[in-house]
Amino acid sequence: MIFSDFRDFDLKRLPDVRGSYKKHVVMAPYTWFRVGGAAATVFRPQDHEDLSQFLLQNSEEVPVTIIGAASNILIRDGGIPGVVIKLGKNFASINFKNNSVRIGAGLPNSIAARLALKEGYSGLEFLSGIPGTIGGGLRMNAGAYGKEVKDILIEAEVIDNTGNIKVLSLEEMAMSYRHCGVPKDYIFLSGLFKTGKDVQPNIQKKLDEIKARRVESQPITERTGGSTFKNPKGYKAWELIEAAGCRGVSIGGAMVSEQHCNFLVNTGNADATDLENLGNIVQQKVRDATGIELEWEIKLLGLPKDSNLNTEDVSYE
Template structure:
């Protein structure tokens, strides 16, 4: 289908030049040339199959790990907001659509007296974003809970990836960005509801103590490695509380950058680069961005 036909066939689900700031936790960024808002998985699949393969897609989950640049994203952006169905089978395997929020999946497992997904309560993303980032917290990560995931690529080819095939590693996977993960199967074990509940409560409490809450942020800005914790290097470089315009390094957790008022994406990115420079000078280490920076500067 050419672009004009695509636009008229999916007119109810497509927005042109749609500003994306409200789709991200940072609350910054430019517009999507086209934003596709599918109301169900079948529509998402048919759209991806119908679109010209040279038209690239960018998937936005909860937007808790992305910095969308000020001049926006060319091509099609897809939001998984409405793809959030959950089900469980007799073996306790939970099937979650890509846009299901991690916190809702954790609660769903608790309601069904299934354990193993409690750590999801503290990650403010979606299942699709969690797989892409191999997100984790409190000693658990997606790699351990994922059985397999259904995906479609930019050319409309559908494939089921087993967890082992994704090459899941610390906050990354080996599969390239052109795959849209749309439905995942997660493993759980039989648990006791009150214990699951208490574990989730403890995680929430610990988060509140360690991280800034109720602020516009992208979570951890830079990756840790087995040799260092990014926050320690940032602290040593004297960056705690450092400001650039309305972008600020959190005083509470200095691997978090906060949009304090009306920061632009470039202020946030430039503050990140300033931190990298100062850390390189003070420790000789080049920090790697964990946050995904997308779009045009």
């Protein structure tokens, strides 16, 4: 069976698990953009072992997609076939030890930064302003204000597509600007990060500075997906977008943010098609104006609008 035939697949064939399956989950409310079609099934594994058994037994014909806080993805209107995995509380532990901290992939960055403050550990402040989870941050090599995940990472625990858990060193992960060289079908379980010790007022001061800079420079209260395009080497994507005359340009309910023109926003009634089309137009205009090719940073997931994902035969709840 090929991927595009998957909509007719009988999802009753999914492995038995201790966690939960939920059928036909409309994904829009779970994403920062508030757009996107339905996932055929969402699987919330109970724990590492449950996830491992699922991956071991899952048919290779059933596509698996992992998502975090959905702050850097655009789920297309036709939805996501197969199984979307969302890690819950049992994947969100945090343990400080000496000068390092192990953080579960499901923990939101903001909570990790807040707990580090509480315990008097420094070095995680930059994560406080990056919406998303530790797992998403590892995959994206997320970064802000001169610091990226790879700068504090020691190693990461991953699970491969047959359920084997492994530990990868920073070198093995081949991380670079908004890139992680770990195979795309590996799921991050946790990261081990370097930290320092500091007094709380110093850490709090850094957190406050980051918050103030974000409020000023990013549309953080809007329905957005963060930076749309990666910065091409030697350029800032937003400067190229501005030079191409795209600030404030809109299609349907999708608009290039007036505040930060590398952000697309859903002004209320956009669908994923509007947002993707607008991104493609921006790409084309920048290409025409500057000859430079912008590469999507946002991950585009799922099927286009008219695909009408068929999940009628799904029996899992």
